[in-house]
Amino acid sequence: MYISMSRLLLPEEHVAELLDAFKNRAHLVDGAEGFVELEVWHSDREPGEVIMVSRWGTKAAFTAYMKSADHQVSHGRIAPTLQSVIKLDRLDHLHTYEVVAR
């Protein structure tokens, strides 16, 4: 199992808008080859911190999706004002992991 994690930090007043964007997402990724699950985590200690975690059967499936048109379309749907505050405060661009134990 392969994990992709993006950690976002944004002004607290924009968090509800970001979470709404996730709840109304296009679900294009759900049909991607090797896609398992996407979760959005909201910190209960740092109100402006939101983490997006996606699961993939293999690293190859993840990298293929990242190069796909669907991925471009998904990002294009995010409102420009929201996109700009996320970009400014982004802590970590992207981290990837193998699940090695349970």
Next chain:
Amino acid sequence: MYISMSRLLLPEEHVAELLDAFKNRAHLVDGAEGFVELEVWHSDREPGEVIMVSRWGTKAAFTAYMKSADHQVSHGRIAPTLQSVIKLDRLDHLHTYEVVAR
């Protein structure tokens, strides 16, 4: 669903020992009230980075476990030499989240 995440950074030569410790863990947490799952993630870009993610039905279940004797026993089983290199290089102590969207 409530998430607890600990991000560890340690010298690369100690990673195999840490992962073995997880694979041979006592599984005391598995019986805790409200415990859902524990996963260990190993970065494929930063070889010394290991993340421990546990899932709980509620925040209350997680905080109750953290105060329990079982939690103390689990940590006591980690070899002192391994414990010392983890402590020195720990990036983030503990982060907690609510799963807010899928």
